[in-house]
Amino acid sequence: MSWSCSNYLCLSSSSSSSSSLISSHELTRVNSCNLSCEYKEQRRKDPINIVAYNGLKPPSYKLDKPQKRKNHALKKPNNISAYYSLKPPSYKFDALEPYMSKRTLEVHWGEHHRAYVDTLNKYLSKNDVLYGYTMDELLKVTYNNGNPLPEFNVAAQVWNHDFFWESMQPGGGNLPILGLMEQIEKDFGSFANFRQDFIESAMSLFGSGWVWLVLKRNEKRLAIATTTNAVTPLVWDDIPLLSLDMWEHAYYRDYKNDRVKYANVFMDHLVSWNAVLGRMARAQAFVNLGEPKIPVA
Numbered sequence: 449m450s451w452s453c454s455n456y457l458c459l460s461s462s463s464s465s466s467s468s469l470i471s472s473h474e475l476t477r478v479n480s481c482n483l484s485c486e487y488k489e490q491r492r493k494d495p496i497n498i499v500a501y502n503g504l505k506p507p508s509y510k511l512d513k514p515q516k517r518k519n520h521a522l523k524k525p526n527n528i529s530a531y532y533s534l535k536p537p538s539y540k541f542d543a544l545e546p547y548m549s550k551r552t553l554e555v556h557w558g559e560h561h562r563a564y565v566d567t568l569n570k571y572l573s574k575n576d577v578l579y580g581y582t583m584d585e586l587l588k589v590t591y592n593n594g595n596p597l598p599e600f601n602v603a604a605q606v607w608n609h610d611f612f613w614e615s616m617q618p619g620g621g622n623l624p625i626l627g628l629m630e631q632i633e634k635d636f637g638s639f640a641n642f643r644q645d646f647i648e649s650a651m652s653l654f655g656s657g658w659v660w661l662v663l664k665r666n667e668k669r670l671a672i673a674t675t676t677n678a679v680t681p682l683v684w685d686d687i688p689l690l691s692l693d694m695w696e697h698a699y700y701r702d703y704k705n706d707r708v709k710y711a712n713v714f715m716d717h718l719v720s721w722n723a724v725l726g727r728m729a730r731a732q733a734f735v736n737l738g739e740p741k742i743p744v745a
């Protein structure tokens with residue numbers, strides 16, 4: 449006879465008179481099973497929170513027995529490969545709403561940007577020659593003086609997107625601050641001129657591409673540049689300060705085909721002038737713009 453709970457219930461419900469025939473030993477087992485069933489029923493109604501912690505695992509030898517140290521220095525290390533990672537934005541995905549939706553960030557960063565990183569790492573795993581470069585170096589090497597290697601597009605898109613996420617901030621927009629405004633007014637005549645040029649440049653792009661505010665290393669002035677597909681101004685040695693992604697995946701969910709609205713909202717509510725100011729301060733280590741305009745702490 450099986451003494452599972454279901455068997456017990458079946459026995460007692462089918463023949464109550466037969467229960468008198470159960471021996472005292474069996475009755476103990478019946479009672480035990482009954483208690484078990486009640487416990488299970490209680491657990492079902494009121495589940496207990498079960499928390500498992502990491503235990504302190506003892507060594508596999510006695511504590512008083514000294515172990516011989518292995519000479520790890522003589523061991524040949526395994527092949528160690530470090531590739532590029534998918535860097536998340538510094539703000540929450542819903543932090544740019546209502547100007548850039550959480551869903552846009554989820555797809556743009558979580559699918560498009562992730563795909564660029566994954567593809568780049570697949571390329572690099574098959575090409576030892578390109579291993580070990582910084583991202584900036586990798587872009588210049590794979591651009592190959594205007595004859596891009598297959599790795600260039602995905603590497604540039606990884607760099608461009610990292611730069612784009614940092615070009616925005618929650619509560620962005622407004623006006624440039626400190627010496628950045630002064631430099632913009634010097635090189636564009638006024639902030640209004642700069643803003644208009646930036647948006648018109650965005651609208652002039654045919655197909656997918658990027659709009660940039662750059663510091664031109666040789667001319668020592670700010671300028672607006674556009675690039676198609678994945679190309680970045682780094683490859684011709686300008687120093688990027690700000691970028692706007694004009695690929696359809698950047699704006700379509702929130703603005704459909706209204707690229708003018710997207711570019712205006714970017715300028716009014718998303719652009720991080722703090723980030724641009726910091727980039728310009730670093731760029732001045734390479735480009736002398738005359739009298740220092742940005743106080744250095």
Ligand SMILES: [Fe+2]
Nearest residue numbers: 560693695698
């Ligand atoms: Fe993009």
